[in-house]
Amino acid sequence: MHKPYMRIPYTEALAAPTVFPESATTLRGAVAALQEFLTAPGPSARSSSTSRASTAVLTGAGISVASGLADYRGSKGTYRVNKSYRPIYYHEFLQNHEARKRYWARSFLGWTTLHGMPNAGHFAVKRLGESGLVQSVITQNVDSFHPKAHPDLPTIELHGYLRSCACTSCHQELPRDVFQNELARLNPAWAAFLQEILASGALDTEDPDDRRARGMKTNPDGDVDLPDAPYTTFRYPACPSCLTSPPTVGDCSRSTVEIDADGAWNPTSTAGILKPAVVMFGESIRGPVKAAAEHAIDSADRLLVLGTSLATYSAWRLAKQAKDRGLPIAIVNLGGVRGDDALSVDLGPSQGGRGGARIEMSTDELLPALVEQLRQSSNFGAVRESHDHAAEEHGASVFKDMMS
Numbered sequence: 001m002h003k004p005y006m007r008i009p010y011t012e013a014l015a016a017p018t019v020f021p022e023s024a025t026t027l028r029g030a031v032a033a034l035q036e037f038l039t040a041p042g043p044s045a046r047s048s049s050t051s052r053a054s055t056a057v058l059t060g061a062g063i064s065v066a067s068g069l070a071d072y073r074g075s076k077g078t079y080r081v082n083k084s085y086r087p088i089y090y091h092e093f094l095q096n097h098e099a100r101k102r103y104w105a106r107s108f109l110g111w112t113t114l115h116g117m118p119n120a121g122h123f124a125v126k127r128l129g130e131s132g133l134v135q136s137v138i139t140q141n142v143d144s145f146h147p148k149a150h151p152d153l154p155t156i157e158l159h160g161y162l163r164s165c166a167c168t169s170c171h172q173e174l175p176r177d178v179f180q181n182e183l184a185r186l187n188p189a190w191a192a193f194l195q196e197i198l199a200s201g202a203l204d205t206e207d208p209d210d211r212r213a214r215g216m217k218t219n220p221d222g223d224v225d226l227p228d229a230p231y232t233t234f235r236y237p238a239c240p241s242c243l244t245s246p247p248t249v250g251d252c253s254r255s256t257v258e259i260d261a262d263g264a265w266n267p268t269s270t271a272g273i274l275k276p277a278v279v280m281f282g283e284s285i286r287g288p289v290k291a292a293a294e295h296a297i298d299s300a301d302r303l304l305v306l307g308t309s310l311a312t313y314s315a316w317r318l319a320k321q322a323k324d325r326g327l328p329i330a331i332v333n334l335g336g337v338r339g340d341d342a343l344s345v346d347l348g349p350s351q352g353g354r355g356g357a358r359i360e361m362s363t364d365e366l367l368p369a370l371v372e373q374l375r376q377s378s379n380f381g382a383v384r385e386s387h388d389h390a391a392e393e394h395g396a397s398v399f400k401d402m403m404s
């Protein structure tokens, strides 16, 4: 059976989008278009006067940009960071101890820069969920900002999440922070080096020249170079649960999990390898996650795409599924989107957003304005108006503090 493996995303430059309706080039016009899109009666009999038509939201890296994480693709839809960088493939990670050392060493240094807070865009999605306008959120992001911002509106994390590691043998998860502390304990020279480069500010940038200027040595492909401690000395822990109870393998024999005197995974082991709980290149999305995403599209009356160029096949497939079902689609993204024309075909220029929209604007600017407009127009109804939003306001102010 064909399995859709995670592939290197579509890398060609994408054409600039045609914004529609025409009025959606201004913030006011874009808000009006999305208001019409979200509040128009649904196309199906499922939507009666008492139940709102339901919208599925599909998000990508663009919605996290305002949280301070680098966008995967540049604003023109092309890679902009370290073009020679080649991500590790799942089979390589599984089979190669040396490749894992290198992966975890880089990840150990990078983990500290991957912390941030959900931004105004995520909290606006939360409000849309509370209002009943949005029923499901599918994200390609692995940063956990959606589940943090709206724990009550479930998020399908298509490509997994960085907050945990998962065992490739027993599939149990370990929080990434716990794993990080173990890496620090097993690699004291690297831990000291990390403190040093954190103090230098070199990890605040992804530009190799900038990093060099701040005193961090990198080799020509942008990798960190730690003199006296090459990647091959890096150690990583075994899965604690496999260590206690080695799993049985295919032929009913027991696997072996061995560690060195400090607890680092030993290459004589046949199990207990932890990986980040994200879908790696060459790995397929887990069946239940894929099914949940497809179900979300199948049970929606329309699709709102936020901050993604749909470059990954898994995301493109879901948009295509919505299109094939005849759902209205609205896309908010800075820069081109894969299949832009195909997704917006059949729409007359005069429709105001009801049948779909294509907006080129940042989500953290547009979505809060949309929420405010919906609230003023009483589109949110009385249901959740008494809800206390202190928590998200607090989140937003923390975010502002971080940016100032």
Ligand SMILES: [Zn+2]
Pocket: 167, 168, 169, 170, 171, 172, 239, 240, 241, 242, 243, 272, 273
């Ligand atoms: Zn395990």
